[in-house]
Amino acid sequence: MWPExxxxxxxxxxxxxxxxxxxxxxxxxxxRPFPAPRGESPAGTTPSPAGPPDAAVPSPPGRMPAAPGAxxxxxxxxxxxxxxxxxxxxxxxxxxGFDCSGFVQYVFSLNGLAVPRETRExxxxxxxxxxxxxxxxxxxxxxxxxxxxxxxxxxxxxxxFVHAPSSRGVVRVERLSAxxxxxxxxGARRPN
Numbered sequence: 475m476w477p478e479x480x481x482x483x484x485x486x487x488x489x490x491x492x493x494x495x496x497x498x499x500x501x502x503x504x505x506r507p508f509p510a511p512r513g514e515s516p517a518g519t520t521p522s523p524a525g526p527p528d529a530a531v532p533s534p535p536g537r538m539p540a541a542p543g544a545x546x547x548x549x550x551x552x553x554x555x556x557x558x559x560x561x562x563x564x565x566x567x568x569x570x571g572f573d574c575s576g577f578v579q580y581v582f583s584l585n586g587l588a589v590p591r592e593t594r595e596x597x598x599x600x601x602x603x604x605x606x607x608x609x610x611x612x613x614x615x616x617x618x619x620x621x622x623x624x625x626x627x628x629x630x631x632x633x634x635f636v637h638a639p640s641s642r643g644v645v646r647v648e649r650l651s652a653x654x655x656x657x658x659x660x661g662a663r664r665p666n
Contacts, residue, residue: 545587545666547611554581554628554636555647562643567591574626577638577645578613581628582665589665597623600665605650608662614650616658623660 554577563571567580575593582589590596597615608614608629616625627637630647635655638645648655 545582545585545611547609550581550585550611551628551630551636553584554645555630557581557645558636558647560638560645562638562640564640572638572645573640574638578626578628587665593623593626596626597661597663600663603662603664605659605662609664611665613663613665614659615661615663616655617660618658625658629662 557569557572557577557580560569560577561571562573564573565576566572567576569580572580575591575596578596579589579591589599593615596613600613603612608631610629610631612629614627614629614635615623616627617623618625625637625639627635627648629635629650633649633651634647635650636645636647639648650656650659
C-alpha cells in the first residue's frame with residue numbers, strides 16, 4: 475500500500491498536467507505558480523530540501539550542479555514536460571491554459587529566471603545558438619502566423635522540443651526535423 479502523501483502528490487501531479495494548455499498570443503499576464511497543498515512543491519518542480527526557500531536543490535545523480543545563476547536544463551525541461559497535456563488558451567500563462575510564450579515564461583519562472591512575456595521579446599534575450607549546438611532548455615523559435623518570431627518552444631535535445639501549440643490545443647513534444655517545424659524554424663536562444 476502506498477503512503478497517503480505519495481498518493482496525494484501523484485493525484486496532484488496528474489490533475490495539474492490535465493489542466494495545462496498551449497498557444498501563441500500574448501496578453502502581458504504575469505504567470506503565477508499554482509498552489510500546492512501543505513507546502514508541497516508545484517507539479518514539475520523539484521522540492522527544496524529543508525531550509526530556506528532559496529536553498530540549493532541537489533542535482534540528479536551523475537549530473538554536475540549548475541553554476542550560480544545558470545539554468546539547469548534537466549530540471550527546466552522536467553518542469554516543462556510535467557505540463558504536457560495542458561490545454562491551449564490564447565493569452566494564457568497559467569496551468570489553466572497556456573499560449574506558447576506564456577508557457578515558456580511560466581516554466582522559466584518556476585525555475586527562477588524571469589523572461590519577457592512576448593515571443594518577439596523572448597527572441598531577443600540571451601545569446602544566439604546554432605541549431606547544431608542546441609541543449610536542453612534552449613528556446614527555439616519559428617515563424618508561423620506572422621513574419622519573424624511568432625512561436626516559441628523549449629528544446630529537449632535529440633531533435634525534440636516541448637511547446638504550447640494552438641493546433642490540437644495541448645502542450646506537447648514534437649520534432650524540430652518534422653517538415654512543418656523545419657520549414658518555419660528561424661533560430662534559437664540560450665537565456666542564460
